Amino acid sequence: MNTTMGRDPRAVTSSAPRQRTDSAQKKKEEATGATPPRRRHRRQWVGLAFVAPLVTYLVLFYAFPLVENVSMSLHRFTRATYVTGEAPFVGAEIYREVLTAPQFLPTVWQTAFFVVASLVLQYAIGLALAVFFHRNFPLSVVLRGLFLVPWLVPIIVSATTWQWMMDADVGILNRILGVFGVDPVWWLGAENALWAVTIANIWLGIPFNLVILYSGLQNISADLYEAAALDGAGAWRLFWSITFPLLRPVSAITLLLGFVYTLKVVDIIWIMTTGTGRSQTLATWAYGMAFGKGTSAVIQYSQASVVGTILLVIALFMGVVYLVVQRSERVA
């Protein structure tokens, strides 16, 4: 973890004045030894004071909006609600409506496709690149740095660029395919939209996978490779018997975080297709119902909150999974 910062020289060199009188020494012993209850009490208050802003912040700006979101899913909100303040409590009624809506199942499947295809390909390409960059070669550091750029550029920027590149008539992608004799693909049309946004999302996720997996590779001892190479193992064999198994913990975390990030993607899909055709996922569905371009009549806050709550439950579940994975690694 954060190797650059861990090596900060100042962490070692800077130090408080070290004149210790005898009495100071005694005080220190007091502090580290059995603490009298009163002092312990004070220390607890100090800790609380330091953490209080964060706790207040989490309650006000996380818990409160989330509770509001869940509450909205149980009350029938309409645009008029914001004028009249009326939102009758309807219990699970809106949940039933959403779960039985004709779009629901297709949207779940499209979300699953988007997430799984993105994860698998991001990971595979990221890992291949990490292995490629693992042994330094001239310019490798610079090139690795450049690979980060797509990840740091605002998503709306890359989404717009992909939209233009995937234009059916004049897009560069179809022109390149044309060179190989492939007929123009209507990328952003209803049928292909899901693949189109998935491709763009894979491109976005490669840098993240590359950086994490690369740092994982750095932690594998070079001796292992040397020993195996002496035994006559080839590059392919080295990868499958050393690299891949030893990367397992890092891979688990990478895929888990990747899952969470892919599930919540809205902007790349919304900019490219506004979630039309087969490119609608749970997150863009929720976004579209509440904030889509259609005004007044089609706005469905409560339905959006239902989908939002489903996403929230998945996030909570993945949080637990994350902790379990992290703990099992520490034990192993």
Next chain:
Amino acid sequence: MEATSRTWWKTIVGVILTAVMLFPLYWMVNVSLTQRNAIRAGDLFPTAFTLANYQVVLRDQLPYLGTSLLVGLGTVALTLVISAPAGYAISSLFIPGRRVLNFCLIVAQMIPAVVMALGFYTVYIKLGILDTIPGLILADSTIAVPFAVMLFSAFMSGISRDLLNAAAVDGANTWVTFTRIVLPISRNSAVTVALFAFLWAWSDFIFASTLNREGGKLRPITMGLYDYIGSQNQEWGALMATAVVASIPTAVLLVVAQRYVAAGVTAGAVKD
């Protein structure tokens, strides 16, 4: 000799891979430098060169850029003020319920922004801060705060106990220890946090398009870009020029602070 030629072979492959990866961004720059009537021809180089698109951007987008800068800096300040003390408390002070808090932070990073936006929307209407800059800063900071706390506490837990104890012996109370010793040592972590908080706020689309969409000129650059996308007659030249300008902070940060960026990605690595 043979080893050298083999690594040069890797450099060539590496350059090609990087070029493929960065092609979309090159294409954006290329279109932004092409005259309006030549854009649909799609030349590989801006042969019909023009800077007119950038003139349009300078004319139309400056207020949005200013807003984005303000929102970005506000988000950085808010994030640092909340997360640095909390990181210190979690790493080095006694607090009850530390594990619960850690779990909350992990889950907080996983909550989809669209869910947050839905909740914020009704809360903001009640508070009357919809379509305001402070409202947007608050919302944007939620992307960065959990990440920042975890990054700070990870770094601060590595600070030598002896150092902190020595300070206590010299009569420094917790606040003095924190401001005079812990914070200066954690400078690099603070830079990483500030970088990411700024970048995420600058790039934010979901909160800007939901909590600040009626904000007129007081909307960030992502909304300036979105206006172009939404218009019927898409002006691709101006659109791409705006996209290039919106990417400038990224480029600057990469050149100036690449090592902080890499540190941030590996330190638990979080992004929408």
